[in-house]
Amino acid sequence: MSNFINLLIAGLATGAIYAIIAIGFTLLWQTSQTINFAQGEFVMVPAFFILAVLNLGVPFWLAILAGFAISAVVLGVLFKKMLVDPMLRHGVLPLAIATMALSIAMKESVKEFYSAEAQPFPSIIPAGSIDIFGVAVSLQSVGVLVAAIAGVIVLNLLLNGTSLGHQMQATAQNPSVARIIGIPVERMIMLTFLINAALVTFAALLVTPIYLAKFSSGEVLGLSAFIAAIVGGFNQVRGAIVGGLLLGVVDNLAAAYVSTQYRGAFPLLLLIVIILFRPEGLVGRTEERKV
Amino acid sequence: MSANPLAKGGPIKTREEKIVTIMRLSAMAVAILLASPAVFAEDIKLANVAELSGSGATVGTNWKNGIDMAVDEINAKGGVLSRKLVVTHADSQSNPGVARAQVQKALDDEPYVLLGPGYSGSVKVTASLAEQAEIPEIMGGEAAELTKQGYKYLFRTSFGQQSTMPKVAKYIADDLKAKSVALMWVNNDFGKGGRDVIFAELQKHTVKIVADLSSEAGQADFAADVAKVKAANPDVVFVYLNEEESARALKELKRQGVNVPLMGETTLIGQKVIDLAGEAANGARGHVGLTTDAPIESIKAFRERFVKRYNYVPDHNGIKGYLSVYVVKAVTEKMGKVDSKEFAKTLHGMTISAASEPGILMDVTYSDTGDIDRQGFLVEVVNGKQVIKQVLPKLN
Numbered sequence: 001m002s003n004f005i006n007l008l009i010a011g012l013a014t015g016a017i018y019a020i021i022a023i024g025f026t027l028l029w030q031t032s033q034t035i036n037f038a039q040g041e042f043v044m045v046p047a048f049f050i051l052a053v054l055n056l057g058v059p060f061w062l063a064i065l066a067g068f069a070i071s072a073v074v075l076g077v078l079f080k081k082m083l084v085d086p087m088l089r090h091g092v093l094p095l096a097i098a099t100m101a102l103s104i105a106m107k108e109s110v111k112e113f114y115s116a117e118a119q120p121f122p123s124i125i126p127a128g129s130i131d132i133f134g135v136a137v138s139l140q141s142v143g144v145l146v147a148a149i150a151g152v153i154v155l156n157l158l159l160n161g162t163s164l165g166h167q168m169q170a171t172a173q174n175p176s177v178a179r180i181i182g183i184p185v186e187r188m189i190m191l192t193f194l195i196n197a198a199l200v201t202f203a204a205l206l207v208t209p210i211y212l213a214k215f216s217s218g219e220v221l222g223l224s225a226f227i228a229a230i231v232g233g234f235n236q237v238r239g240a241i242v243g244g245l246l247l248g249v250v251d252n253l254a255a256a257y258v259s260t261q262y263r264g265a266f267p268l269l270l271l272i273v274i275i276l277f278r279p280e281g282l283v284g285r286t287e288e289r290k291v
Numbered sequence: 292m293s294a295n296p297l298a299k300g301g302p303i304k305t306r307e308e309k310i311v312t313i314m315r316l317s318a319m320a321v322a323i324l325l326a327s328p329a330v331f332a333e334d335i336k337l338a339n340v341a342e343l344s345g346s347g348a349t350v351g352t353n354w355k356n357g358i359d360m361a362v363d364e365i366n367a368k369g370g371v372l373s374r375k376l377v378v379t380h381a382d383s384q385s386n387p388g389v390a391r392a393q394v395q396k397a398l399d400d401e402p403y404v405l406l407g408p409g410y411s412g413s414v415k416v417t418a419s420l421a422e423q424a425e426i427p428e429i430m431g432g433e434a435a436e437l438t439k440q441g442y443k444y445l446f447r448t449s450f451g452q453q454s455t456m457p458k459v460a461k462y463i464a465d466d467l468k469a470k471s472v473a474l475m476w477v478n479n480d481f482g483k484g485g486r487d488v489i490f491a492e493l494q495k496h497t498v499k500i501v502a503d504l505s506s507e508a509g510q511a512d513f514a515a516d517v518a519k520v521k522a523a524n525p526d527v528v529f530v531y532l533n534e535e536e537s538a539r540a541l542k543e544l545k546r547q548g549v550n551v552p553l554m555g556e557t558t559l560i561g562q563k564v565i566d567l568a569g570e571a572a573n574g575a576r577g578h579v580g581l582t583t584d585a586p587i588e589s590i591k592a593f594r595e596r597f598v599k600r601y602n603y604v605p606d607h608n609g610i611k612g613y614l615s616v617y618v619v620k621a622v623t624e625k626m627g628k629v630d631s632k633e634f635a636k637t638l639h640g641m642t643i644s645a646a647s648e649p650g651i652l653m654d655v656t657y658s659d660t661g662d663i664d665r666q667g668f669l670v671e672v673v674n675g676k677q678v679i680k681q682v683l684p685k686l687n
Contacts (some may be wrong), residue, residue, distance in 0.1 A: 006518055006547060010518070115352065116344040116345070118567055120568075127570070129548055210512070252515045260516055261505055263515070
């Protein structure tokens with residue numbers, strides 16, 4: 001039983017990180033029709049921003065703040081202005097291909113300027129264990145889970161409990177109507193890109209101490225988050241949350257109770273089942289588009 | 292044609308005359324160079340194919356840096372047989388398929404000796420190419436099977452698993468008094484080879500294997516693997532993964548509170564693993580063939596030079612790369628000529644002593660199969676440092 005609880009919490013913690021990354025996917029898709037295949041690399045790069053600032057000898061908390069700021073500029077503003085805006089007018093597919101190219105460029109750039117070797121990354125959560133129902137559970141797993149849930153709650157409050165959030169949702173649902181009723185659509189879209197930059201930096205803070213900072217670490221994360229977004233429902237933030245958590249738990253339990261060798265197959269099996277029987281995702285809604 | 296302006300001391304008047312003059316001067320320079328073969332002898336070409344990116348980047352980068360340092364040292368002292376060493380580097384991307392293509396490309400340039408790769412899987416698919424080309428391959432792979440294929444041109448820089456695993460199994464059974472062991476190994480040629488040998492050796496010592504867990508190269512999340520280890524409740528966990536995965540596994544073992552002894556090989560307690568795993572590496576033990584913490588003056592001096600040059604402490608792969616070049620130097624100087632075929636024949640059965648060739652750091656003897664015999668160490672990580680617990684002497 002203690003083994004199961006440990007696995008469940010570890011799975012939820014990993015899944016919560018997938019969920020944060022997947023939320024970014026869905027937000028960008030909803031507001032700007034951007035399928036960002038570089039989303040995994042967007043999680044990898046902020047870790048190196050933070051490490052670069054840390055190497056200047058500044059305290060960790062200041063490096064984190066600097067990491068958020070640099071990510072907002074590079075992964076938010078520059079990404080939108082220099083890649084999304086010019087490519088989107090040619091259609092969704094060219095933009096998707098451009099983000100694939102961007103992912104390669106980001107990996108190779110980190111490899112070139114930093115090194116191909118993994119780097120240690122400090123954790124914001126202390127080591128140790130806590131007692132849950134008489135079971136010693138890793139404090140880091142619990143901390144990651146709590147931090148991720150807190151992040152999701154804050155985002156939900158922003159989207160559902162503020163005027164700004166309502167304007168963003170209106171922009172996502174129908175930009176033309178939103179523009180007619182006076183919502184600054186362009187500003188809302190930019191805000192979405194900034195939120196995505198903050199989310200990936202937050203995910204980087206949580207996952208990099210476990211996965212280590214490495215140019216290739218975004219590959220697994222990007223794929224997992226993409227699967228999570230599809231499984232949960234690409235057009236719903238809550239879908240990304242459900243998909244992420246489910247994927248993390250399935251991955252861990254399958255590896256422990258079925259097979260470690262075939263662990264990589266289970267998320268893909270889940271994806272196939274969802275695409276076959278519920279293509280809109282577990283909590284997604286059916287969407288119709290004019291072609 | 293115009294008269295030679297240099298001979299007459301007159302001015303160069305036309306562009307055509309200038310070109311003719313330059314060509315004549317060039318011809319004179321070439322003639323002078325060709326007339327002095329002892330001073331301007333042809334370079335000795337070495338080709339290195341290593342894991343410069345991908346999951347083995349730590350291995351390949353250390354290996355490459357060791358090679359570069361040795362080449363520069365040797366060239367600074369006049370080269371080998373008064374000829375300069377020149378090394379080219381190619382990236383296998385830690386992928387055996389890419390490694391094979393890169394080795395073929397390197398062999399097409401007819402190097403004197405091929406250095407690398409470091410991954411056993413990559414060595415496995417490239418050894419036959421070097422054999423066909425009759426060019427010696429000095430590599431970093433440790434899988435037991437590599438030197439059992441009868442290759443005449445394949446040479447190790449470190450112990451093979453068949454040499455180290457019996458010592459590790461004996462230590463687990465006799466010193467740690469373990470009755471049960473959980474095995475964590477990486478599912479590639481290196482990991483599978485090591486797992487097979489340790490499995491057999493532990494059974495000889497009647498130690499029970501209570502968990503036998505393979506993981507993928509580059510695996511990031513070890514939560515499920517470690518949960519299985521915990522559930523098996525072993526006396527000792529034997530971890531046989533590549534460096535980065537070892538660090539992640541050590542962190543997860545600590546996170547989940549696994550407190551039994553962790554035993555492994557060089558890839559568990561190498562300096563890079565200690566750097567990546569931090570406190571989680573403390574207490575891990577293992578057999579290492581090469582370590583920069585060895586209580587040997589030549590290795591201490593090597594470490595100092597390496598740190599000064601690259602600003603980090605190398606792991607065993609840095610030493611292996613360094614040694615590979617000094618093996619080339621020692622063999623070539625013994626032969627008195629540069630001959631790839633003769634090189635392989637000479638190195639079989641040869642002992643290179645650190646007294647005669649200081650760059651070799653420790654006395655080493657090569658067998659007829661390309662395996663090595665050298666001192667080894669049993670090491671424990673204490674406060675982020677490798678501490679030598681036992682020195683295992685050279686067998687012959």
